[in-house]
Amino acid sequence: MENLHQTLTDQEVIQWFESNLPVEDYRNKSILLIVPDATRTAPLPLLFSTFHRILSPVAKRIDVLVALGTHPPMPEIDICRLLGISESARQSEYKDVGLYNHEWDQPDKLTQIGTLTKEQTSLISAGLLEMDVPVTINARIKDYDILQVMGPVFPHEVVGFSGGSKYFFPGISGPDLLNFFHWLGALITNVGIIGVKQTPVREVVNQSAAMIPNEKRCITFVVAPDSSLYGLFYGSPESAWESAADLSGQIHIKRMPKPFKQVLSCAPLMYDELWVAGKCMYKLEPVVADDGELIIYAPHMKEISITHGKLIEEVGYHVRDYFTNQWEQFKDFPWGILAHSTHVRGTGTFENGVERPRVRVTLASQIPPELCEKINLGYRDPDTIDIEAFANREEEGILLVRKAGEHLYRLEEE
Numbered sequence: 001m002e003n004l005h006q007t008l009t010d011q012e013v014i015q016w017f018e019s020n021l022p023v024e025d026y027r028n029k030s031i032l033l034i035v036p037d038a039t040r041t042a043p044l045p046l047l048f049s050t051f052h053r054i055l056s057p058v059a060k061r062i063d064v065l066v067a068l069g070t071h072p073p074m075p076e077i078d079i080c081r082l083l084g085i086s087e088s089a090r091q092s093e094y095k096d097v098g099l100y101n102h103e104w105d106q107p108d109k110l111t112q113i114g115t116l117t118k119e120q121t122s123l124i125s126a127g128l129l130e131m132d133v134p135v136t137i138n139a140r141i142k143d144y145d146i147l148q149v150m151g152p153v154f155p156h157e158v159v160g161f162s163g164g165s166k167y168f169f170p171g172i173s174g175p176d177l178l179n180f181f182h183w184l185g186a187l188i189t190n191v192g193i194i195g196v197k198q199t200p201v202r203e204v205v206n207q208s209a210a211m212i213p214n215e216k217r218c219i220t221f222v223v224a225p226d227s228s229l230y231g232l233f234y235g236s237p238e239s240a241w242e243s244a245a246d247l248s249g250q251i252h253i254k255r256m257p258k259p260f261k262q263v264l265s266c267a268p269l270m271y272d273e274l275w276v277a278g279k280c281m282y283k284l285e286p287v288v289a290d291d292g293e294l295i296i297y298a299p300h301m302k303e304i305s306i307t308h309g310k311l312i313e314e315v316g317y318h319v320r321d322y323f324t325n326q327w328e329q330f331k332d333f334p335w336g337i338l339a340h341s342t343h344v345r346g347t348g349t350f351e352n353g354v355e356r357p358r359v360r361v362t363l364a365s366q367i368p369p370e371l372c373e374k375i376n377l378g379y380r381d382p383d384t385i386d387i388e389a390f391a392n393r394e395e396e397g398i399l400l401v402r403k404a405g406e407h408l409y410r411l412e413e414e
Contacts, residue, residue: 005250031148032065032144045084048085063140063144066099069178070178070308072307083099107174124200125187135211149165149220159201160195160196161241163220165205165241179336180335182335190285191347197245216237219240220241220244222247256287257412259288260292275306277298279404280298280401283405289397291358293360295385296363299366302366304371317344318342322342345376387402
């Protein structure tokens with residue numbers, strides 16, 4: 001079913017900023033603007049330039065921190081491209097703007113702001129996990145009055161819907177909380193969480209964000225595949241996220257009458273490693289038939305993960321119970337890696353030493369067949385795939401998704 005919502009023109013977006021930003025609230029304040037990296041569809045050049053133009057005359061300073069989570073750092077030239085800052089503009093109107101990457105793996109660049117206690121984690125997770133989790137965050141927050149999140153909201157495999165305070169955790173958080181809540185999401189499963197608004201993982205994010213001492217503000221938005229916007233929302237990270245998640249639930253979830261035996265899930269160029277291209281599986285797993293095949297078509301993709309590739313090669317891709325039933329063997333691996341593994345592999349069983357994934361996951365990328373076999377995924381030469389041969393075959397049980405990873409597909413009766 002096609003959505004009937006219309007997107008905003010650039011001029012309407014600019015007018016929204018001029019009407020909704022409470023300029024006086026920012027007077028003489030230092031602002032740390034927290035934005036997504038290049039793995040999210042967002043019209044950041046328009047949003048950033050408008051935000052900066054309106055607030056730079058009153059704010060003490062405006063700097064930008066890219067909420068990388070554990071994604072690879074971006075060179076400054078790429079951050080400028082992300083924000084639409086030309087070389088000449090970097091030397092003129094944006095010369096005083098600090099451009100920073102989050103450094104999740106540098107303990108001296110983090111600060112601890114609290115702890116989620118055993119009692120809290122047990123209560124939040126309904127007993128699935130019970131442990132103290134230190135809450136650490138990028139130490140740069142100490143230098144600013146206002147933390148300003150600006151990012152999109154989509155259905156999300158770990159937290160339900162992305163955005164809001166997720167830009168703090170895991171966007172600019174340390175590894176302990178990141179690993180804890182990714183594994184909590186994996187235990188509940190992708191299919192059990194994705195596209196669900198209130199989840200235990202969102203509660204972890206919100207309780208952690210409540211520990212941040214700074215003033216927190218948020219601009220959320222719901223985006224179309226071409227980067228145009230269906231709507232923008234301003235407020236606290238919680239209130240702005242609530243509104244955007246409601247709209248994303250209408251825009252980004254496609255309902256299908258029956259499952260498909262084969263899905264060709266085309267990864268956009270921004271997914272340049274399997275760590276993020278896994279979204280092509282997460283968002284489509286609910287509509288793949290039992291024993292069906294999902295092909296992640298990414299002829300441009302060469303890496304499993306620049307940051308985590310070696311460990312993922314060691315672990316491979318497996319269903320959740322493969323890990324939970326052999327926990328002693330895997331408990332010392334970073335839990336975020338185990339979560340990614342089981343999210344990409346999908347649901348299934350592990351009984352009497354035999355693993356039975358519900359669906360077949362095949363990579364059609366530059367990752368070679370022997371490595372695919374090692375990590376427990378199928379391989380197909382991308383050169384053998386004619387995308388158009390998969391088009392308009394839904395009645396045959398074959399689905400083509402030309403830009404996968406942001407729209408969630410669910411069955412109508414779910």
